[in-house]
Amino acid sequence: MTDTPALSHANIRPGRIIIWTLLFIGGLIMISPLLFMFSTSLKTADQVYDLRLIPAAPTLANYISVLADGRFMRWFLNSMFVAVTVTISNCFFDSLVGYTLAKFEFRGRYFVFIAILSTLMIPTEMLVIPWYLMSSQLGWLDSYWGIMFPGMMTAFGTFLMKQFFETVPNNFIEAARVDGLNEFQIWWKVAMPLVTPALSALAIFTFLGNWTAFFWPLIVTTSKELYTLPVGLSSFAVEQSIQWEMIMTGAAIATLPTLIVFLVLQRYIVRGVMLAGLKG
Amino acid sequence: MESDNLRGAAGGRPGGTAAAMPADRLSMRTKRLLWVWGFLAIPVLFYTVIRFYPTFQAFYLSMTNWDLVRPAKFVGFANYVKLFKDPQFWKVFRNTFTYLIIGTPLSLLIAFTVAFFLDRVRFMHNFIRALYFLPYLTTAAAMAWVWRWFYQPPPIGVINDVLALIGIPQQPFIRSTDQALFSIMVTAIWAGLGFQVIIFMAGLRAIPTTFYEAARIDGLGEWAILRKITLPLLKPTTVFLVVFSSIAFLRIFDQVYNMTTNDPGGPLGSTKPLVLMIYQTAFGSYAMGYAAAQTVVLFTILLIVSLLQLWILREKK
Numbered sequence: 016m017t018d019t020p021a022l023s024h025a026n027i028r029p030g031r032i033i034i035w036t037l038l039f040i041g042g043l044i045m046i047s048p049l050l051f052m053f054s055t056s057l058k059t060a061d062q063v064y065d066l067r068l069i070p071a072a073p074t075l076a077n078y079i080s081v082l083a084d085g086r087f088m089r090w091f092l093n094s095m096f097v098a099v100t101v102t103i104s105n106c107f108f109d110s111l112v113g114y115t116l117a118k119f120e121f122r123g124r125y126f127v128f129i130a131i132l133s134t135l136m137i138p139t140e141m142l143v144i145p146w147y148l149m150s151s152q153l154g155w156l157d158s159y160w161g162i163m164f165p166g167m168m169t170a171f172g173t174f175l176m177k178q179f180f181e182t183v184p185n186n187f188i189e190a191a192r193v194d195g196l197n198e199f200q201i202w203w204k205v206a207m208p209l210v211t212p213a214l215s216a217l218a219i220f221t222f223l224g225n226w227t228a229f230f231w232p233l234i235v236t237t238s239k240e241l242y243t244l245p246v247g248l249s250s251f252a253v254e255q256s257i258q259w260e261m262i263m264t265g266a267a268i269a270t271l272p273t274l275i276v277f278l279v280l281q282r283y284i285v286r287g288v289m290l291a292g293l294k295g
Numbered sequence: 296m297e298s299d300n301l302r303g304a305a306g307g308r309p310g311g312t313a314a315a316m317p318a319d320r321l322s323m324r325t326k327r328l329l330w331v332w333g334f335l336a337i338p339v340l341f342y343t344v345i346r347f348y349p350t351f352q353a354f355y356l357s358m359t360n361w362d363l364v365r366p367a368k369f370v371g372f373a374n375y376v377k378l379f380k381d382p383q384f385w386k387v388f389r390n391t392f393t394y395l396i397i398g399t400p401l402s403l404l405i406a407f408t409v410a411f412f413l414d415r416v417r418f419m420h421n422f423i424r425a426l427y428f429l430p431y432l433t434t435a436a437a438m439a440w441v442w443r444w445f446y447q448p449p450p451i452g453v454i455n456d457v458l459a460l461i462g463i464p465q466q467p468f469i470r471s472t473d474q475a476l477f478s479i480m481v482t483a484i485w486a487g488l489g490f491q492v493i494i495f496m497a498g499l500r501a502i503p504t505t506f507y508e509a510a511r512i513d514g515l516g517e518w519a520i521l522r523k524i525t526l527p528l529l530k531p532t533t534v535f536l537v538v539f540s541s542i543a544f545l546r547i548f549d550q551v552y553n554m555t556t557n558d559p560g561g562p563l564g565s566t567k568p569l570v571l572m573i574y575q576t577a578f579g580s581y582a583m584g585y586a587a588a589q590t591v592v593l594f595t596i597l598l599i600v601s602l603l604q605l606w607i608l609r610e611k612k
Contacts, residue, residue, distance in 0.1 A: 035416055039426075048430070048438060049441075052441045108341075121331050134346045137594065141593065164345065230549070230570070244434070245549075263441065266437035269437040
């Protein structure tokens, strides 16, 4: 709002300090739910009403009792297993299909591409009833496969990978053919290493999407042993009613893995979001 | 769809083998074609069985009275007629569009403002960006409970305590039919803001600096530059985010479900969005046919929003 040139930052003016301060306060408001969540998870039941952010006597007792319960560990592992498996499947199949559509000339290529792309228009909500029917007929209800099968491949991932495989030079592929590699080896050993930024973006998105997924796991699981963390947490919170320190501990356990991943991979994640946002 | 694919494969192969005999080069083509359909076999099967077939089945089920127990009977458009006469549907429809019509502009306005200024900040840039982005990585089902706690009455509710400090009377938030929807909307905006900020910043970075330099030489002020250069050039980004955010609000479920577990969609259905109605119809009352009709309506709405995006972006050229 000042008349400072947008891109020079050498001069410090009061306007800039005000902007910085406002942005900082806004940022603090943004993470305040996370701060309060972690803070409360470290408090005892009678301290919960004391809203100081730094607990008077921080304790890990809540974490110990939540994890000792056993169910949380189970839900955590369920979520981890589901999210990792689906991520691997997407990285493999979406890349394979994206590569095939980008680098081979064959009849039906355009048709396959449009057919896959058209599934982007179909919302999950419309498919859950047929999926539920299919799962109940095939005995997939209440199983890991039942939770995972709808997401094993995605049109978004295929489209993203195709865009990136198109940038791989054809003569790399031709050279590999001359060297006697078969088509699978060319894809795996030559083309894949050239698209790792896109692949990591896809992996991050798929993992995050499946780690936080709620709607389908809520529908397909009925026994508590097979709940994913979000579904388990929801049932746990209902059962705890007003034991907020316990609910916050559960929420913290569900949130920690993604926060840790973010702190380690911040650069890649932000780049991945930009990449996926702009390509999609 | 499946048969078309197979025809495509079969159509390619015989042609290849027939011509393969004279030259070795053509047998290589055949081989490559085998690789192609080898690569595509599982995915084609997957998309056919897990995506296309269920899509058609959803349309079919929407015209039946299937309830999980008795075999489905074809009832034509009866479910749709029932739906459009159902006052609950119109209430849910209004709720869903309230989320959309207020939530989308509000969150985009905040996101743009943050992105616009954050883009110029160098001091601790990554740190401040992380503060805004972190909520995007959280689990809706977990954070809904944190917000639910925030909205409690005093002494436990953080927001009411802050309001008391500045002399504003206690607010009921998610316990009142007037405020609950907006309280949940705030949670949804909070969760999606980081993504929008990042995308807006990417859009801002993509505008060539020469445009700004030229504008400054022409003596345009900051406000004129924003209106005449930044916003028009940012249009594709904005349209993308409007559609992305609209679709997210049209499909809102996790936050609503978890913030109103004792009476999902309550109080008195005042927060209930379409997807929650679908969930309750299908997996609460097992009226699968009726629920399928509701999903088709949702699909239609989403389709219109997506087509609008394509249309708006085409206009530009």
